[in-house]
Amino acid sequence: MAITDWRIELITLPVADVDRAKEFYVDKLGWNADHDHRVSPTLRFVQVTPGLWLVLVAFFLWGVGSHAFGAVQDVVPDREGGIASIATVLGAARTTQLAVTAWALAGVAMLFTPWPGPLAAVLALPYIATAAPYLTVPDERASAANRGWRRFLWINYACGFVVTMLLIWEWNA
Numbered sequence: 001m002a003i004t005d006w007r008i009e010l011i012t013l014p015v016a017d018v019d020r021a022k023e024f025y026v027d028k029l030g031w032n033a034d035h036d037h038r039v040s041p042t043l044r045f046v047q048v049t050p051g052l053w054l055v056l057v058a059f060f061l062w063g064v065g066s067h068a069f070g071a072v073q074d075v076v077p078d079r080e081g082g083i084a085s086i087a088t089v090l091g092a093a094r095t096t097q098l099a100v101t102a103w104a105l106a107g108v109a110m111l112f113t114p115w116p117g118p119l120a121a122v123l124a125l126p127y128i129a130t131a132a133p134y135l136t137v138p139d140e141r142a143s144a145a146n147r148g149w150r151r152f153l154w155i156n157y158a159c160g161f162v163v164t165m166l167l168i169w170e171w172n173a
Contacts, residue, residue, distance in 0.1 A: 018044050018046055021046070022036070022046050022048070024170075024171055025048045026048060028114070028170055028171075029114070029170075030113075030114050031048040031049060032048060032049050033046065033047075033048055034047040034048060034049055035047040054109045054110070054112055054113050054117075055109075055110070055113055055117065057106075057109050058105075058106040058107075058109040058110050058113075058120075059106075061102045061103070061105050061106035061109065062102070062103060062106045062124075062127075064098075064099075064102040065098070065099040065100070065101075065102030065103040065106065065127065065131075066099070066127075066152070066156070067086070068086050068087070068095050068096075068098050068099040068102065069095070069096060069099035069127075069131050069145070069148070069149065069152060070149060070152075071085040071086050071087035071088075071095060072087050072092045072095050072096050072099075072134060072137070072142050072145040072149075073142060073143055073144075073145040073146040073149050074087065074142075074143075075087045075088055075091070075092045075095075075139050075142040076139065076140065076142060076143065086098070087142070091139050092134070092137045092138065092139045092141075092142035092145065093134075093135060093136050093137055093138065093139075096131050096134045096135050096137065096145070097135055099127075099131050100127075100128050100131050100132065100135065103124045103127045103128050103131075104124060104128060106124055107121040107122070107123070107124030107125070107128075108121070109121075110123075110124075115170075116166050116169065116170055119166060120162075120163060120166060123159045123162060123163065126155045126158075126159065127152065127155060127159075130148050130151045130152050130155060131148055131152075133148065134148055
């Protein structure tokens, strides 16, 4: 039996304060409140669905850029080993350009999300600045991008921290 359509239909998330959780997801994050059903004084079901499709687009673009830039440093060994990647197909420079473009588009997408999303748009800049020196790197020197990749990892930790703090700040606002 082949399963052809895997989807997450519903995730149960128990919370201590249903009203506060609903306010956060609906009023602050812009999600849609699909159902709000009180079964008894102590049992209530609220179903919400994400309404911030631009955040999902931005996250996807960030992932594309990150994975592409990570492949740049390995162009030569991957080709020698017969390993196919975006960088072995496009080449180091074009893959870096793809990564920078994806990060820039992710930042632009975040500008059109509800507050504090536009603050997160700024987080694309360190990624772009880190990859910029490798925009024209030839394939033979692609291993030099490892220095940028190591910087990327630290930037990723810092930006992840900032995004987490923005979510906590918004949750407590």
